[in-house]
Amino acid sequence: MTKGIFLGLITADIVYYVPHHPYNNQKLKAERQQSFAGGPATNAAVTFAAFGNRAALITGLGRHLLARIAKKDLAEHQVELIDSTDQPKRPPILSAIMVDLSNGERSIVSSNTDFRKLRPDAINASILEDADILLLDGYYLPQAIQMAEWARLRHIPVVLDGGSWKEGLETLLPFVDYAVCSNVFAAPGCNDSTSVIAYLKSMGIENIAITRDEAPIIAYCQGKTTEVPVMRIKAVDTLGAGDIFHGAFCHYILQNDFLVSLERAAEVASMSCTSLGTRSWIEQEKFI
Numbered sequence: 001m002t003k004g005i006f007l008g009l010i011t012a013d014i015v016y017y018v019p020h021h022p023y024n025n026q027k028l029k030a031e032r033q034q035s036f037a038g039g040p041a042t043n044a045a046v047t048f049a050a051f052g053n054r055a056a057l058i059t060g061l062g063r064h065l066l067a068r069i070a071k072k073d074l075a076e077h078q079v080e081l082i083d084s085t086d087q088p089k090r091p092p093i094l095s096a097i098m099v100d101l102s103n104g105e106r107s108i109v110s111s112n113t114d115f116r117k118l119r120p121d122a123i124n125a126s127i128l129e130d131a132d133i134l135l136l137d138g139y140y141l142p143q144a145i146q147m148a149e150w151a152r153l154r155h156i157p158v159v160l161d162g163g164s165w166k167e168g169l170e171t172l173l174p175f176v177d178y179a180v181c182s183n184v185f186a187a188p189g190c191n192d193s194t195s196v197i198a199y200l201k202s203m204g205i206e207n208i209a210i211t212r213d214e215a216p217i218i219a220y221c222q223g224k225t226t227e228v229p230v231m232r233i234k235a236v237d238t239l240g241a242g243d244i245f246h247g248a249f250c251h252y253i254l255q256n257d258f259l260v261s262l263e264r265a266a267e268v269a270s271m272s273c274t275s276l277g278t279r280s281w282i283e284q285e286k287f288i
């Protein structure tokens with residue numbers, strides 16, 4: 001069975017579905033609420049596992065009561081948790097999310113990993129022994145860089161989820177095989193997709209994609225830039241679309257070329273936007 005290693009952020013997401021985003025000083029009633037695990041690497045791992053693959057997630061969660069939201073979700077979705085937080089008693093990173101039901105747009109408030117690190121023994125080369133792919137989301141960068149170096153030595157493909165630019169990321173880039181970035185990934189000195197692609201190319205990355213919500217994906221491979229179409233859907237919740245895209249991409253790239261993998265991952269991600277939350281698309285099983 002195919003195995004993916006996912007290293008990066010986990011959060012406990014509290015999601016409110018609202019008729020519109022609140023005005024200043026407004027008290028707003030949510031139409032619905034949900035809670036589940038979040039974070040780019042986490043959602044990607046859940047997605048990868050949903051295809052019947054093995055997924056292991058290296059992250060920092062801890063054993064605070066609030067961490068149970070995330071822990072239960074991972075267990076329900078067959079993701080193996082390798083929890084290496086250096087502060088097990090502190091609350092997990094909480095993410096407060098509002099989704100505007102009129103258009104599916106989400107806004108998110110959360111802290112990051114600035115005050116939470118992984119223990120020095122969080123990783124070792126043997127974790128990669130039976131792995132087919134490694135996904136990194138730019139969090140826990142020292143460990144991400146070390147894992148990517150080991151993966152390169154073993155010819156295991158490395159996928160970067162470039163959600164946003166993070167300080168120090170330039171050290172990781174030379175070990176990346178596939179950079180799949182969002183539209184807000186602002187690499188140093190870059191202000192549009194052309195300059196981001198040029199920058200990533202200059203770092204030695206040969207397969208690059210930039211996802212842009214409902215707009216076609218910009219893809220660079222084999223020396224050429226093209227567009228990959230995105231399905232037109234009625235979006236009710238775009239939360240985690242990029243993360244789901246990355247998990248599906250990791251699945252498809254093991255059997256397909258780059259452009260086909262992007263196209264299929266986009267179908268899964270777009271389909272996930274038609275239902276509430278980051279998990280209900282899995283039950284629909286339309287993607288199989």
Ligand SMILES: Nc1ncnc2c1ncn2[C@@H]1O[C@H](COP(=O)(O)OP(=O)(O)O)[C@@H](O)[C@H]1O
Pocket residue numbers: 163182183211212213214217230231232233235238239240241242243245265266267269270273
């Ligand atoms: N409004 C939308 N309509 C259709 N598909 C969408 C929409 N928003 C996101 N997607 C799908 O999810 C993929 C990733 O979304 P994107 O918004 O670029 O990532 P992120 O979640 O990082 O902001 C897109 O390429 C597309 O396939």
Ligand SMILES: [Mg+2]
Pocket residue numbers: 213238241
């Ligand atoms: Mg988006």
